[in-house]
Amino acid sequence: MSIAEQRTQAIAETREAIRAIEARDGVTRESLEAMRAAMLALAERAELFPPDDFPQKDDTSAQGLHELGEDDDGRFAMYLVRGGNHVDTPPHNHTTWAIVVSIRGRELNKFYERTDDRSVEGKADVRQTGELAVVPGTGVCLMPDDIHSIHMRGDGVKMHLHMYGVAIPRMTGRVRYDMAAGTYEHFLPHPDLR
Ligand SMILES: [Fe+2]
Numbered sequence: 387m388s389i390a391e392q393r394t395q396a397i398a399e400t401r402e403a404i405r406a407i408e409a410r411d412g413v414t415r416e417s418l419e420a421m422r423a424a425m426l427a428l429a430e431r432a433e434l435f436p437p438d439d440f441p442q443k444d445d446t447s448a449q450g451l452h453e454l455g456e457d458d459d460g461r462f463a464m465y466l467v468r469g470g471n472h473v474d475t476p477p478h479n480h481t482t483w484a485i486v487v488s489i490r491g492r493e494l495n496k497f498y499e500r501t502d503d504r505s506v507e508g509k510a511d512v513r514q515t516g517e518l519a520v521v522p523g524t525g526v527c528l529m530p531d532d533i534h535s536i537h538m539r540g541d542g543v544k545m546h547l548h549m550y551g552v553a554i555p556r557m558t559g560r561v562r563y564d565m566a567a568g569t570y571e572h573f574l575p576h577p578d579l580r
Contacts, residue, residue, distance in 0.1 A: 393434040397454050400428045401462050404485075404549065408462075413483050413551070418527035421549070422485050426525055429487040429547050435466065437490070437543050442468040451577050456553045463553035467580065469493055469544030475536045477512055478562040478579050480528060482551035487525035491544030494519050495526050498533040498563070510570035512563045520546060533563065536580075554580055 387395070403424045411417035442450045450468030457463075469491060477498045486495065495518050502511040512533060520526055528534060530551070538544055550557070555575045562579065563570045573579065 389434060389436065390439070396428055396431060396434055397464060400424050401455055401464060401549075405457075405462050408551075413529070415527065415529065418483055418485065418529070421483075422487065422525045422527050425485050425487045425547055425549055426523065429489045429522065429525075432489050432522070435489050435545055437468075437545065440466050440468045440545060442470065451554075451580065454547075460553040460556040461551065463550050465548045465550075465554070465580065467493075467544075467546045467548055469538045469546060471539070471541050473536060473538040475579055476562045476564060477533045477535045478573075479531055479533050479560055480550060481557050481559050482530050484528040484532075484551070485525060485547075485549040486520055486528075487547050488520045488522045489545040489547060490522065491542050491546070492519050492521050492538070492540075493544060493546050494537040496535045496537065498535070500533065500563075508569055508571070510563055511568055512565055548580055550580075 404421045407417050407420045440452050452466040454464040454466055496514055497516045498512040499515050500510055501513050518526055554577055557575050560573055561570050562573055
């Protein structure tokens, strides 16, 4: 089998394993950890993901988003993200579960909690609660309402696998936060905020 054929098979097997975990255990912190284990096993096979097959088209944005597979109804969507050299997303949610693991390079994830009483429309305070540098062998699990941001620096090759309960174009009702302004806004599906 060619590398591409092996990759296609490995992606299909991983997506099937994750589909089975969700069917059996639902969406919980524990089931997401089982999904992360499946994603880590896939990411470990870096030879299946040669950088030349997944170009970085732009330094800063989502141009390096490569679709690896999703169900006909948009569920269980996997992407390879070829990271930029200088990336900072605002804090955001996904309205579906998410797993992030590294094939190559470092993607810093910061995590937040909302601290205001939600009494004022459009206003929100969020506070950072932790962070994790997603490098090979580590990964992030996010529940649908969890808030995170992504940060990348440097010109080294950065390739991460992102898996979501539904495909990015189908994530509706998402929220992003402006920490300096103390505001939030809903946003339409956007590939820059994965
Ligand atoms: Fe995200």
